[in-house]
Each structure stands twice: as structure tokens, then as C-alpha cells.
Amino acid sequence: MSFFESLKKFLKPARPKLKRERELIKPFKGRYDDMGIFTFDGDGFTITLKDGTHAIQWQNVEKLTGYKIDLMEFDEICLNIVTNDGSFTISEDTPGWYRFIKESKEVFPGIDKDWDAKIVYPSFATNLTILYEKPHHS
Numbered sequence: 001m002s003f004f005e006s007l008k009k010f011l012k013p014a015r016p017k018l019k020r021e022r023e024l025i026k027p028f029k030g031r032y033d034d035m036g037i038f039t040f041d042g043d044g045f046t047i048t049l050k051d052g053t054h055a056i057q058w059q060n061v062e063k064l065t066g067y068k069i070d071l072m073e074f075d076e077i078c079l080n081i082v083t084n085d086g087s088f089t090i091s092e093d094t095p096g097w098y099r100f101i102k103e104s105k106e107v108f109p110g111i112d113k114d115w116d117a118k119i120v121y122p123s124f125a126t127n128l129t130i131l132y133e134k135p136h137h138s
Helices: 003-011 019-025 028-033 097-107
Strands: 038-041 044-049 052-057 061-070 075-083 086-091 129-133
Touching (some): 038 097
Antiparallel strands (some): 044 052, 061 075, 061 129
């Protein structure tokens, strides 16, 4: 192996297969119905994270903001969820993403039913979109 081939190999290490690429192998129907890290009931949802399981009532959701991040090879749609206790972000790579999006559209009827498809365009833009904001009465 020549010096330049060695240098090239050193400067460009093999890229591990991304989770997104692995998930594309799974049939879409399976991903769409997958509950992932969520469970749902009439009043809210439970999310299981590294630090434990958190129960969140829909009425405690203050704001939902959708956006897209550019990961060079592809974009990733994200959803920031603000509750009265804090906030967290889920993305298309979150197990249960499709199910959560479906549930949130049903719970908050004011959310544009096609927001996740519309946010994709234009490419390379964040397309920050407030999907839901709890009305505050003074």
C-alpha cells in the first residue's frame, strides 16, 4: 500500500452503518405501527428514556415544534416537545416516532395533518414550525 493510499485510508475511516440505514431495511408498516419507547392512554403517554420512564399528560404539553436538521447525506425531521416540567426532542430515528406523530395529530386537532411531509421542503432549510402552542389565559 502506498503512502498516499495509507493516508487516504487514515483520513477517511470506514463509516459505520447508521441507525437510519439499518431501519430502512425494516418494512415501513412495521415502523409505522411500532410503539417504540412510547405507550399511550387517553390522558397522555409514557416515554422510556435512559434515565427512566416518564408519564406525561397531554394537557401538560405546552408546545410542539417541528424542524429539520441537515445531516449531509440526508435530512432528519425532529419534534421538540415542551411540557410544564421541561422539554425533550424526538426524531425520525426514535423508536415509535410514527406512532407518536399519529397520536399527537389526533390529540391536537389544530396541528397540520401533513406537517411532517411539508417540512421536508425546501431542502437544506431548518423549516422551524410551531405545530402547537398551549393558549395561556391571563
